[in-house]
Each structure stands twice: as C-alpha cells, then as structure tokens.
Amino acid sequence: MKNSLTLSPIAIAAGALLAAPLAAQEGSAEAAASDRLEALRAEMARLADRIETLEAELAAAKGTADAARSEPAPEPRNATSIVWKGAPKIEGEGGWSFKPRGRLQIDAGTFSAPAATGVADGFGSEIRRARLGAEGDIPGGFGYKFELDFAGGEVEIADAIATYADGGLTISAGHHNTFQGLEELTSSRFISTMERAAFTDAFGFERRLGLSAQYAADAWLVQAGVFSDNADDLSNRNWSVDGRVVAMPELGNARLHLGGSVHYADYEEGTALRYRQRPFVHFTDVRFVDTGWFDAASELGMGLEAAAIAGPFHAAAEGFWQNVDRPGALPDPTFFGGYAEVGMFLTPGDSRGYKRGVFDRVKPANPVGEGGFGAVQVNLRYDRLDLVDAGIVGGTQDGYAVSLVWTPTAYTRFMANYGRMAYRNAVIPAGGDGSYGVDAFAVRAQIDF
Structure with a gap:
C-alpha cells in the first residue's frame, strides 16, 4: 500500500509534464488552421x-x-466592288466604274437566185460583228464608251463617246448613232431578225461624229443632235441634224411605243449618193435593188414608228420616206422603206425587253444552267424597199421572213432566218425579166458581254 501511495504523486506529476506540451501543440494547430x-x-x-x-x-x-x-457597317475607305453583268463591272469610290464590253456574231447560210441572173449564189459565211471595248463612269456625272469592230479583217470605230448625265438628261459627244428610228437604234444584239429592215442600210443609216442631247422621262423621250459624217469618210464638209420624239406609255401590263423622227443632211458640192440593199443576208455583196450613183445636194428623211409589248407578244412597224434634193433642174426623188412584224415567245414567262425607246435584252425566265431551257421566240416580218421614183429605177424588194430565236441565257443567242424576196424592176435581170424571187436562209451564233 505504501508503494502505491508513494508512486502516485510521481505518476501524476509526470502526466502533467507530458500533457502541457501536447496542449500547447494542439492550441497552435487550431490557431494556424483558423488563420x-x-x-x-x-x-x-x-x-x-x-x-x-x-x-x-x-x-x-x-x-x-x-x-x-x-x-x-461603315463603308471602308477606298472601297472597290465588283459586280457581274455579262462581264465584271468594277465600281470604285466617288463614282468611278469600268466594264469591258464586246460581242461576237458568227453567220452562215445560203441564198438562191434564178440561174438566168448569172449571180454567184449558194453557201456563204462570215464573222458578222466582232467588237471589243469598254464603258464606265467618271465622278461628276461623266461617262465614256469606246468600242472597235474587227469583223471583215478591218478595224473600224463603232462607238467613241464621252457623256454627261444629270437626271433624265444625257449629253453625248463623239462617234455614235443618229436618231433614225426604232429599228436602227435597237442594238444588233437584240433585233428579231439577223439583219435590220432593208431601208436602214439602203438609206445609209450609220454612226456619225457629232454632239447630241436626249431627255428621258417616265413616258417620253426626246432626242436631237448635230453631226458631221462617219469617221471613215472624214474629213469633208457634210453635216446633218437629226431628231426623234417617242411616247412610251404603259397601259396595264402592256407597253406602247409611238414615235417619229426627222433627218436632214447637207452635202458638199460634187457629192453623189447610192441607195442599194442585199437580199436579207450580209455575207453576199450581190444587190438586186440599186439606184446607182446620182448627184445630191441634200436629203430629208422622215420616219414613223410604232410598237407594243404585252407579255409574250410583241408587234412593231416603221415607215421611212427619204427625199433627195438633186442639183439643177433634175427632179427630186422620194424613196420609201418600211416593215411590219409580229412575234411571240413560246416559253412561259418570257417577254421582249424594252428600255428608253428601244428594244432591249431578253432575260429568260428559266435560263439554261438553272434548270431551264431558255427563251424561244418566233417572229414573222414583211419588209418593203422601193427605190423607184423621179426617173431613177433602182427596183423594189418585198421581203417575207420568219425567224426562230433561242436565247439560252441573257448573254447568249442563236437564230435561224428564212426570207423570200420578191423583186420588180430588179437591176440584175433574169433573162431580160426584172421580176422574180430569191430565197435566203441563214443561222447565227452570238455571245455578248
């Protein structure tokens, strides 16, 4: 018992000594954890x-x-955009633009005349037009158009124009068309037969160097200009004035076209004129109607024109009277040319294009390349040229023609034409007879941009 009582305080003291550091350690850990x-x-x-x-x-x-x-988004400074209209049109800041343009027309066909005429008929072909140029805008309302024609192995100026436009007013200076009617002013890319009406070539309608102005409103167009001569015939003292007025109202879904034109040309002394025309195709130089050369002091032409477009249907007609003032006491002849035609698209949704007093591009409703066949159009035409008056017997040509036009896309075109020409007083007789018929058939492949 004594041993037990003696050791007990010692054990208690030892436990206290051991517990103190442990308690200190636990307090430090808790403080650190808390921190x-x-x-x-x-x-x-x-x-x-x-x-x-x-x-x-x-x-x-x-x-x-x-x-x-x-x-x-704000337009970036000095931005240039490119849009596609048959060819790239580049538009820059401030009103600049540039677009290349051109056309290629390749013709082939045949014509047949009575053997007694002795003319070389049969197959013929040519590159009818091969043009290349450019057009665009210049800041301030100015513009330009320049185009050369390389067909026939020669280089000729087609258009070379500087323009200024303000609203409906356009002023043009340079080598460009005069204002002698619907058929002449409609581009060769958009006419309904391969060749224009006979009187347009016979009476010498062509581009001339001059200054002109035109004003276009919603339903009216007024054009006038003063010109010298074709670039290939300069320099001379010939000059002319031309004017044209067109009413082009819309009646419901139909477009009407009514117009008139006047042309006066004054020729320098010693000038001789000659009116003649090919038989519906251009790849021959044979002319069965021809006035021959005759002296002329001036000429005065007057034309009337009418057209209508209603859905797939169109009709057009023109008449033109060309009076020539001959020097001295010689009688003054008046010659006549004109045509009338009707046309119809056979493909649904298609119609003939029209813009600012002329026929314009056909844009097929279902073009090739987009699941469609393109636009198909058939046209019938009567075409008359009378070169007999005041003692001049150049003959008369009455043409009856049909054309089939396939427009796969807005910038491609294929045509097939047949024409029957009936002649009276033809300058090339057939066995002594000046009355006979000539047949012509031709096809054309065309692209433009």
Missing part, C-alpha cells in the same frame, strides 16, 4: 467580387456588340 481558414474566406470573397466585375464587363461588351450588329 488559414480566414485567409481562404478572404480569398474567396475577393474572387467573388472579381467574378461579379467580369460578369458586368461581359454584359456590357455583349450589349455593344449587339448594337454594332444592328447598325450597317
């Missing part, structure tokens, strides 16, 4: 504040981006 916990809480609070700030900044940035997308 770390407080630091962690502070860091989490700081991160929460940062996240809230970032969310606010993100919302503000998103709002700015949405607002920017809702507004049209």
